[in-house]
Amino acid sequence: xxxxxxxREFPIGAVSEHTEVHIETIRYYEKIGIMPKPERxxxxxxxYDVEQVRRLNFxxxxxxxxxxxxxxxxxxxxxxxxxxxxxxxxxIALRQIGNVRAKVKxxxxxxxxxxxxxxxxxxxIVPECPIxxxxxxx
Amino acid sequence: xxxxxxxREFPIGAVSEHTEVHIETIRYYEKIGIMPKPERxxxxxxxYDVEQVRRLNFxxxxxxxxxxxxxxxxxxxxxxxxxxxxxxxxxIALRQIGNVRAKVKxxxxxxxxxxxxxxxxxxxIVPECPIxxxxxxx
DNA sequence: ATAGCATCTGTAGTAGCTACAGATGCAAGG
DNA sequence: CCTTGCATCTGTAGCTACTACAGATGCTAT
Numbered sequence: 001x002x003x004x005x006x007x008r009e010f011p012i013g014a015v016s017e018h019t020e021v022h023i024e025t026i027r028y029y030e031k032i033g034i035m036p037k038p039e040r041x042x043x044x045x046x047x048y049d050v051e052q053v054r055r056l057n058f059x060x061x062x063x064x065x066x067x068x069x070x071x072x073x074x075x076x077x078x079x080x081x082x083x084x085x086x087x088x089x090x091x092i093a094l095r096q097i098g099n100v101r102a103k104v105k106x107x108x109x110x111x112x113x114x115x116x117x118x119x120x121x122x123x124x125i126v127p128e129c130p131i132x133x134x135x136x137x138x
Numbered sequence: 139x140x141x142x143x144x145x146r147e148f149p150i151g152a153v154s155e156h157t158e159v160h161i162e163t164i165r166y167y168e169k170i171g172i173m174p175k176p177e178r179x180x181x182x183x184x185x186y187d188v189e190q191v192r193r194l195n196f197x198x199x200x201x202x203x204x205x206x207x208x209x210x211x212x213x214x215x216x217x218x219x220x221x222x223x224x225x226x227x228x229x230i231a232l233r234q235i236g237n238v239r240a241k242v243k244x245x246x247x248x249x250x251x252x253x254x255x256x257x258x259x260x261x262x263i264v265p266e267c268p269i270x271x272x273x274x275x276x
Numbered sequence: 277a278t279a280g281c282a283t284c285t286g287t288a289g290t291a292g293c294t295a296c297a298g299a300t301g302c303a304a305g306g
Numbered sequence: 307c308c309t310t311g312c313a314t315c316t317g318t319a320g321c322t323a324c325t326a327c328a329g330a331t332g333c334t335a336t
Binding site (some may be wrong): 002004018054055058062064065066079082083084087089090093094096097101103104107108110113121122127128129130131132135136137138 | 156203224228234246269270276
């Protein structure tokens, strides 16, 4: 992991390990403009500072919370602008909770249907299968 | 909807309406080989029969159950071969129930974290926000 | 015959990465 | 100083599962 007492600048590989975001993904985030263009060594290698690592963490955690990159872009624009209020962010979080709930509901329904189909199955060795039939009904 | 008493052959638009699968998607399924190449009119328009509509339904329902196209391809190969057993299909359904459960678990965790973050928020008008902070921690 | 919707092929775009190829950078050991 | 060898570079193509065109035909009803 990164040791901020020893250095304040890190190559992409160290940042990748620390944040558990692939190197290619970090470069991709830079390309689509949600990560800033970092400093470079004379040779052209990227060098990241603490603030940029923090930002990458924000992106990663937000992805883990199910936000799309566009949603994250909006969040970051709010934060970058500096004129955001906690209330605005709170509203976005609430909306996301709603999205997550909807997905859970849908998955639960899928689970129920799959279970019902599986329960009707006698697991025989014959090719007739209530699951296949259920899925084929016109 | 399709009236099977009046005709046994249907153009792509009617099939699309009946199954609620977009025309482009039907052609895409044909292209990737999970739908067979249908008959054509002399002019070149696709004509589907009842069996093909049934197959498309199978694909659509399976997608709704969260199967990937590759998983559906495997299911269809099993069914096409004719030598599948209900036990095999049952096992695949069980595996899918496991997948769905895992997703639900993950989403529930996301929901919990989002709620915890949101709860710590006082919705003030200041730019300091516990949500942003929580997501940024290195 | 013609109007006008349906369908055709083929290509390019979407999200969010991932996986190369082929060329350099850079740090440590001899 | 030089070499070895891993790290990094750019750029492009691939993945899933579609969706959205453009421009050309087919088909049907009047």
